[in-house]
Amino acid sequence: MVLPDFEIHLGGGVYIDSAGNLRVGAQPPSTVPVYSPPFELPIDPGKLKDSVSSIEKALKGFTTDPDVRAKFERFGYADKILDVLCGVAAIASVIAPVVSVLAFAASVLKMLGFFKAGPSPFEASVEQSLATLKSGNRFIFSEVSELDITKAKSRLHSAWTSVDGYYGPLRNGNLSLEQAQQMFQDMKDIVLNILGDVEFLCSQNVWKTMFDRESYGLWAYHQVQMKTMPRSDHSDFVQAYFPPDETPAFDHRMMLPIVLFAANTYLACLRGTHPEFRTIGNYRTKLIALADQIDELAESMRNFGLGRLIYRPEDFQTISAGDVNYVKLFDQWIPLGIKPSCAAWPIGALDLRYHDNAFFYAFLSELSVAEVRGWPHETKKAGVEFRWIPPAQLAPAQEFDGQPGLPPSTFTILNPADCAAAANAQSEKDYADLLVTSGYLQLLRIAALVRNEATEPLVSQTVSLRRLSTYRDPQASEEIEVSSGGSGWVQVTKSPARHEPQRFAARAQVSTQPLKRPFPVQYEIYLRTLNQGGGEETSSDLGYSDYCRPYYVPEKRPSGSGGEWTDNVLEIQTVDGVMLDEHLIAHGSSSFNHDDVRQEIELRVDSFDWWIPVASRLGLLDHPANLAGALSEVNWFPTVGGGAGSTNGGTSGPGSSGDRTSAPTGIPATQMDMTGLVVEQGLNFGSFAFVGWKSGNKTWDGERRDPKRLTAKIKYELTWQGDALHVQIETRPEDRNFTLFLVIEELLPSTGKKLHTAIPIPVNGSLTYVPEDFFRREAEAVAQGAQAIARFYKRRLVEEQDIGPFPDPAFRTITPSDLLSRQKVTNISQHLQDIGVNLDELQG
Numbered sequence: 020m021v022l023p024d025f026e027i028h029l030g031g032g033v034y035i036d037s038a039g040n041l042r043v044g045a046q047p048p049s050t051v052p053v054y055s056p057p058f059e060l061p062i063d064p065g066k067l068k069d070s071v072s073s074i075e076k077a078l079k080g081f082t083t084d085p086d087v088r089a090k091f092e093r094f095g096y097a098d099k100i101l102d103v104l105c106g107v108a109a110i111a112s113v114i115a116p117v118v119s120v121l122a123f124a125a126s127v128l129k130m131l132g133f134f135k136a137g138p139s140p141f142e143a144s145v146e147q148s149l150a151t152l153k154s155g156n157r158f159i160f161s162e163v164s165e166l167d168i169t170k171a172k173s174r175l176h177s178a179w180t181s182v183d184g185y186y187g188p189l190r191n192g193n194l195s196l197e198q199a200q201q202m203f204q205d206m207k208d209i210v211l212n213i214l215g216d217v218e219f220l221c222s223q224n225v226w227k228t229m230f231d232r233e234s235y236g237l238w239a240y241h242q243v244q245m246k247t248m249p250r251s252d253h254s255d256f257v258q259a260y261f262p263p264d265e266t267p268a269f270d271h272r273m274m275l276p277i278v279l280f281a282a283n284t285y286l287a288c289l290r291g292t293h294p295e296f297r298t299i300g301n302y303r304t305k306l307i308a309l310a311d312q313i314d315e316l317a318e319s320m321r322n323f324g325l326g327r328l329i330y331r332p333e334d335f336q337t338i339s340a341g342d343v344n345y346v347k348l349f350d351q352w353i354p355l356g357i358k359p360s361c362a363a364w365p366i367g368a369l370d371l372r373y374h375d376n377a378f379f380y381a382f383l384s385e386l387s388v389a390e391v392r393g394w395p396h397e398t399k400k401a402g403v404e405f406r407w408i409p410p411a412q413l414a415p416a417q418e419f420d421g422q423p424g425l426p427p428s429t430f431t432i433l434n435p436a437d438c439a440a441a442a443n444a445q446s447e448k449d450y451a452d453l454l455v456t457s458g459y460l461q462l463l464r465i466a467a468l469v470r471n472e473a474t475e476p477l478v479s480q481t482v483s484l485r486r487l488s489t490y491r492d493p494q495a496s497e498e499i500e501v502s503s504g505g506s507g508w509v510q511v512t513k514s515p516a517r518h519e520p521q522r523f524a525a526r527a528q529v530s531t532q533p534l535k536r537p538f539p540v541q542y543e544i545y546l547r548t549l550n551q552g553g554g555e556e557t558s559s560d561l562g563y564s565d566y567c568r569p570y571y572v573p574e575k576r577p578s579g580s581g582g583e584w585t586d587n588v589l590e591i592q593t594v595d596g597v598m599l600d601e602h603l604i605a606h607g608s609s610s611f612n613h614d615d616v617r618q619e620i621e622l623r624v625d626s627f628d629w630w631i632p633v634a635s636r637l638g639l640l641d642h643p644a645n646l647a648g649a650l651s652e653v654n655w656f657p658t659v660g661g662g663a664g665s666t667n668g669g670t671s672g673p674g675s676s677g678d679r680t681s682a683p684t685g686i687p688a689t690q691m692d693m694t695g696l697v698v699e700q701g702l703n704f705g706s707f708a709f710v711g712w713k714s715g716n717k718t719w720d721g722e723r724r725d726p727k728r729l730t731a732k733i734k735y736e737l738t739w740q741g742d743a744l745h746v747q748i749e750t751r752p753e754d755r756n757f758t759l760f761l762v763i764e765e766l767l768p769s770t771g772k773k774l775h776t777a778i779p780i781p782v783n784g785s786l787t788y789v790p791e792d793f794f795r796r797e798a799e800a801v802a803q804g805a806q807a808i809a810r811f812y813k814r815r816l817v818e819e820q821d822i823g824p825f826p827d828p829a830f831r832t833i834t835p836s837d838l839l840s841r842q843k844v845t846n847i848s849q850h851l852q853d854i855g856v857n858l859d860e861l862q863g
Contacts (some may be wrong), residue, residue, distance in 0.1 A: 021842075022047070026470045027463055028055040035460060036613055037468070040695060050477060057582025094401045094456045099792045118742035139223040156729070159229040161267035167224065170276060171216040175284045178213040182206065182291040203537050206651055211284060214305060221312040223269065223319060230268040232261070234375040237403070238326070241365070246329045250320045259326050259371060271320040272372050275458045278316060282309070282465045297476045299538045300769025306473035307586060313466035314584065327368040327450040328403075330442045333679040335409060335435035338363060343413060343430050354413035355428055359406060360390050365448035366442045368402040370457055379403075397831050402449035409438035475589040475774075476768050477569050481532040482539050482763045482776040489715025491783055492522040493754055498849035500587055501630065501789055503797055503841070507848030508858050509804040515632075518754030523784045524717055527761055531609045531743040539608035541766045543773075546735065546748070547601040551625035553728045556842050560758045563777035566597040591772050601762075604737055604746070613739040624731045626755035631785070632791045684729040715783055722794075723756075724787075731757070748780065755785040797841070804848045805838035806856055811851060 023036035026047055034053075047053060135583055158165065185206050219225065222612040237243055238261060246256035287295050296302050316645040342361040345354045382400045388509045389396035398406035414435040432438060454460060497520040505511035532540045578584050600623040604616060730756035736747040761778040773794050812833065837843045852858070 022051050025052045025054060025467055027467045028053050029463075030055075035464065037464075037471075039464070049572075052471060052474060052571040052587035053573065053585070054470050054586040054587070055583075056317065056463055057578035057584055066394070090452070091456055093399075094370070094373075094453065096456055096458075103462050106491045111129075114322065158270070158273060160225075161227045161229055162224040166221065168277065168421070169271075171219055172280070174216050175213055175281055178288055179284055179291075182288050185292060188582070197452050203293065204435060209291060210285075212287050212290065215316060217281045217309065218284045218312065220311065221278055221722050223315060223317060226270055226274040226316070227267040228270040229265055230262040232264040234377070235261075235371070236376050237365070237369070237374075237379060238371060241328060244330055244334065245326050245371075246330045247323065247326055247371075256327065256329055259325060260549070269319045269323045270372050271316075271324045274316060275320070275462065278313065279458075279461065279465055282313060282469055283311070283653050286469065289472070293481050293536070293538075295532065295536070295540070297472060297474065298480045298540060298765070298767060298774075300475060301538070302768065303473045303769065306469055310466050310473065311578070311584060313462065313469060317459060317462040317466060320457075320462065321454075324371050325450070325453055325457060325459065326371045327446050327453075328442075329365050329446060330364065330366070330439045332435035332439045332801070334364070335411065335432045335438040337416065337431055338411070340426060340428050340430060345426070345430075347426070352415045352426055354415070357408050357411060357413075359408065361408060362405060364407050364409060364442060365403055365405045366407045366446050367399070367404050368453040369447055370401070370453065374401055374403075391858075393836075401454050404445065404449075407442065407445070410441050411438050414502070435685070462612075465689065474571065475772070477571070477589065477767060477772065479763070479774055479776045481765060482542075484531050484778050485529065486528040487525065487778065487780070488524070489780070489783075490541045490709040490712040491711075491715040491785075492524075492712045494520045494522065494828035496520075499787070501724075501787065501793065504845070506806045507804060507852050508851075509841075509845045509848060510800040512793060512797040512800050514787045514790055514796075516787050516793075517789045518628075518785070521784045522712075522749070522752055523754075523782050524709055524712070524747065524749045525777055525780045525782075527746045527780070529746070529761075529763065529778070531742045531744050531763070532740075533742050535607055536609075538768070539610075540768075541608055542606060544604060544605040544744070544746075545601050545603055545735075545762045546620070546622065546733065547777075548599045548622050548624045548757065548759060548761050550597055550599040552726070553625060556627075556726050557723065557773055559723075561597065563760055563762070564781065566594055567591045567593070567775045567777070568592045579689060589767075589770070589772065591774065599625065603734060605744075607739075609739075609742045611740055612648045616735070616737040619732055619734045621730050621732055622759075623727050624726065624754065624757040624759075625726060626731070626785075627723045627727070628725040628785045629719065629721040629756055630724045630787050630789045631719050632794055633788045634791060643698075673693050715781075717781065717783060719786070721786075727755070729754070733759070749784050750784055752784050754782070757782050771860050801841045801844050804844045807836060808833070808844065808847055811856060 023038055023040070025037045026034045028034055028046075032043050032045070033041065034044070034047070089374050160168075185202055232239065238259070242261055243258070245259040245261075247259045248256060289302060289836040293299070308836060338357065338361070342358050343354050344356055344358055345352050347353070379400060383405070386396050386398065386405065388394075398404060409432075413430040414433055416431050417428045472788040499516050499518045500513055500517045502511055503509075531542060549563070549566055550558055551557060569589060569591045572590050574586045574588050575583045576586065602620045602622060604618075605613065606611060732751055733754075734749040736745075738745045744763075748759065748761075759780045759782055761780060763776045763778075764773045765776070766773055833847065837847065
């Protein structure tokens, strides 16, 4: 499963990730940083999930979906706002992942598709959304002029144009170190200057406009019911602040597209000028401060701009008789139900800046005409249902004006609490829709993206594996005898077999930090082995993540509104006792000053042998070539030149088609002849060309047997010229099979931590071909031992009902899976034998 780059916790187990996916569940693993805004949404997580699932395509950038556009249109948000939100999603998909230097060019070129000289699609959508806003609204900024905003936005565009001009010469590599450093300093100054513009555009005071009360009739009429999501120091919705007329009030309409544009442009400029800034850590403080500003804007948008109508039971006490259908039965007035045209309780959620009188006027006028003339008409606009009918139980009022026998003027609602609950359940769904369509979640997402860019990366930005090629050279085979069992109650199984030792070699081509960087990264390069248990048999080796575990730790800080901001700090843990041995083979930074190194070293390794089943009828032939010819008869691999049964990709086995016709990792298929032997051309490092060697990749099905800890002799050659690091290793046949790790540790200068990039090299130096009949007889012997163990536990616990202490508590309880494991059956039966349990008595 591919993990996201980060997740945002909205509260109640609701998470939205860097790709725009929303889920409800447990916290992600610690390798995924989680950012929590300084509040939690006081709504049912399921409501928000239902909302987002219907519009998730918009969050991921699919703007052509008719359902998505219909929902935005219903809420009154222009199509161009949707385009802006989708542009943010697309840019975040480029910026959020940790990009290595190898992928840097592709990443920047992708960003150049969003920001470029002249109007890019993203910039065009921002400009068009602003034009749409200004065409139907009058904005009077109270603290700044609109010209100030326009100039800041223009400088951001110019900055990205400069980044484009910087990247071209850097990419072409025709700069001297002095020129590169000077250009970098120029770009650093530009990035620092635009940071001031970004901070200005993300300031609360910039987005205050003069409020016009007369433009918000629905809000004015329902001030008591109009609520907003509380700030961090509240636990429930609070009454929406209805600003006095002609006073400054926060207005998010123009803020949203401009802030999204500003933050994305700033991150793109950082990534474009020096992509390793997360590794270097020199922008961490500035990025965290910027993320705080954006989170505060999101909180203000939610607190002052996104409203929800919440009703109390006392709002459902009576209803006018004119809104009720009723009949007279004898001397009683019997209510039949509330009329569909009742407008007493509009419910739902609305944007307290977008949804003004002008927004609702045409809709309500058409609705009134339709009701008079009996025409069908939609009764919901944006998130507000204007003709909501409560599930009311009605009765005539006890006292009413008028003469006896005349109908009542009001009816009493007998279940006000039920009506309020139903109204608020519906408005909760509408509020979830509003959070999604308003762009609020995208604002949280960009704040988390900025905050994530302030963290040190979990994986390297400067080290990447370009190619790993492995080779093996089969040596003269020999007849041997293999055996297993003979310990405990597992009888010994023996068989003749053919052992084929292998010379093994591998070449790794690695990219490190490019040259001419103003902050050279320091590296230490090791060959390492891990503790695989010594003489214990295992089904697979430990991975490097079992030794070195990078993860994020949340770091809480108080926010200005009474809550807490969440940053993440990288921690790197190495587990004691897991590393078996290591040798430092180089250190320093990318340069042309490194000497070539050729050396033979000794490393302790936990080795094993590959036991590969072969069909018994083939026997154990004298030479692999004869075995190859026999195996070709059963389509294990083609004979040289094709022929009967010649296929590509037949059943995998020793010397299989994968072994003969597949290129070693990193070598094009054109560099192999028809027998699968390497005929290398053009490889320019290493003192030995592996012409005639086979691919060293594992292409057989086999079992790991005969584990031994030994000291292996490993020859290695290292060249490191510029950012091209090449390492070649060779092992002896007697060193057998094990996993060797080429590890590049890089120093993170801001914290002194060391980030590990581990390249596993599976050494395959020993293959033993064992008849299938051996494995069948061995399985029978293990099954007999398992049956004896089962009889012991049955007699002890069931027949004798002896539940006293066992001689060894480790064997007090076993599971069915224990009796399916050859090693566990052997160990358990040996221990029972050692404590005096007699196998003959059990069989009796």
